[in-house]
Amino acid sequence: MTVTSPPAAAPAAAAGLSPRAAALRTLLRNRLALAALAVLAIMLLLAVLAPLIAPYDPNSQDLLLRLRPPAWQSGGSGSHPLGTDQLGRDMLSRVIYGTRVSLLVGAGAALLAGFIGTAVGLTSGYFGGLPDRVLMRLADVQLAFPAILLALAIVGFLGSGLWYVILVLGITGWVSYARVVRSEVMSLRSRDFITEARAIGVTDGAIMRRHLLPNVMAPLATIATLHVAAAIVAEASLSYLGLGVPRETVTWGSMLADGQLYLGTSWWVAVFPGLALMVTSLAVNITGDALRDVADPKAYRR
DSSP states (O other): OOOOOHHHHHHHHHTTOOHHHHHHHHHHTOHHHHHHHHHHHHHHHHHHTHHHHOSSOTTOOOGGGTTOOOTTSTTOBTTBTTOBOTTOOBHHHHHHHHHHHHHHHHHHHHHHHHHHHHHHHHHHHHHOHHHHHHHHHHHHHHHTSOHHHHHHHHHHHHOOOHHHHHHHHHHTTHHHHHHHHHHHHHHHTTSHHHHHHHHTTOOHHHIIIIIIGGGGHHHHHHHHHHHHHHHHHHHHHHHHTTOSSOTTSOOHHHHHHHHGGGTTTOTHHHHHHHHHHHHHHHHHHHHHHHHHHHHSGGGGGO
């Protein structure tokens, strides 16, 4: 009894393709999106296989090798392709291990924020009235505070730690999900298939779960992808400020904080984690834009 958006289905039908096949064709024609997906696949493999790929323990120190340049520079060594940091730790190993934390925080925060925001949006959009007013006022209150400042305040109260960071970034990111889901649900709740479900005695919970939720998954996927990128950057910012993951855990943000003092003499200590952060967040954003184009009915007319 779920429905598919008619504007999206019409161009697909005209081309003799199902909406899903047309969406896949649109995605496959986007070379930039395919390149971004390839980058994300590589990053995911690095995160999963870090213990097997990384040549050294990321926390292993050797002060005799401190601040060695990359292999292609004078004084560099092939045993440390990206050089070493101020404590003689291998930069390549640290960048690889930093991928694990960044992707875990990004995915975890997006899942948590998506769960909270979807529940709020479904409740607010379906019931309307007082629940809608109360929940949307809560969303307005949260939007009044910059997300990073709110995250800093919560982390300062709860303390640092990987799961605390995920919790904080999830709590501060639910509003965008809630607003989009609420808007979609308000446009769907008066449709015939919802009215018919009510008429045959389907409960409100079942209607939201079986009939409304499947119809908001496309915009949710787009928001979640973009939120992953925002969470990765936010985690790096918190770690850079010393309020994120504990220092013994390798993160790109903490590596940037360590390397800022050496930019003039040993640029690689900060540049390589910065590049990893930039490439990953850019790839996630490009993927999110591509998913938005696929989910947008106008994309089928281009």
